[in-house]
Amino acid sequence: MRRLIALWLVAMVSIAALSACGDNSIDTRIEPSTFPIELTEERISSGEVIYAQHCTSCHGPVDGQPLLDGTPPHGDSGHTWHHPDRLLYEWVLDKPPLATVMPAFRGTLTEQEVIQVLAYIKSSWLPEIQARQNEGSVQYEAQVVDFGTE
Numbered sequence: 001m002r003r004l005i006a007l008w009l010v011a012m013v014s015i016a017a018l019s020a021c022g023d024n025s026i027d028t029r030i031e032p033s034t035f036p037i038e039l040t041e042e043r044i045s046s047g048e049v050i051y052a053q054h055c056t057s058c059h060g061p062v063d064g065q066p067l068l069d070g071t072p073p074h075g076d077s078g079h080t081w082h083h084p085d086r087l088l089y090e091w092v093l094d095k096p097p098l099a100t101v102m103p104a105f106r107g108t109l110t111e112q113e114v115i116q117v118l119a120y121i122k123s124s125w126l127p128e129i130q131a132r133q134n135e136g137s138v139q140y141e142a143q144v145v146d147f148g149t150e
Contacts, residue, residue: 034085034086034089034115035084035085035086035089035137035138035140035141036084036085036133036134036137036138036141037085037089037115037118037119037122037137038119039119039122039123039130040119043115043116043119043120044116044119044120044123045120046113046116046120047113047115047116047117047118047119047120047121047123048120050109050113050116050117050120051117051120051121054105054108054109054117055074055117058071058101058102059071059072059073059074060073062074062075062120062121062124063075063076063124068101070100070101071101071102074121074124075124075125076124076125076126076129080121081122081125081129081130081132081133082133082136083133083136084133084136084137084139084140084141085118085133085137085140086137086140086141086144087140088118089111089114089115089118092105092109092114092117092118093105093106093109093111093114094106
């Protein structure tokens with residue numbers, strides 16, 4: 001348990017460091033209540049279809065191994081849950097910082113479709129991982145409100 005907490009703390013520091021690199025502007029026009037993303041049956045089922053159409057060919061099944069080298073798995077064993085929802089949302093739309101393979105999906109997916117995909121991915125995580133990731137998302141949102149994104 002201590003190892004997981006230490007890993008989570010390292011991930012949060014890494015997020016802060018990566019956010020300081022390059023053009024990682026965050027859209028503060030998004031309603032604060034959007035994050036953490038609420039998991040609803042409608043979002044999860046819609047997200048599953050969208051994930052199959054746009055994500056599986058590289059990332060593989062959400063609870064499996066990636067099909068393309070260099071892409072992270074999204075299940076419990078992956079790293080996705082170490083990031084707050086707002087960053088995941090922005091990275092899907094505009095591609096993650098330092099990403100060499102993943103394209104930006106802005107113009108391909110709507111903002112609501114990205115939220116649905118993320119709800120589907122999150123629904124596959126163990127409850128304790130969901131809780132930890134949601135806590136990180138809440139903390140990140142508080143920082144966005146307090147300090148902005150610049």
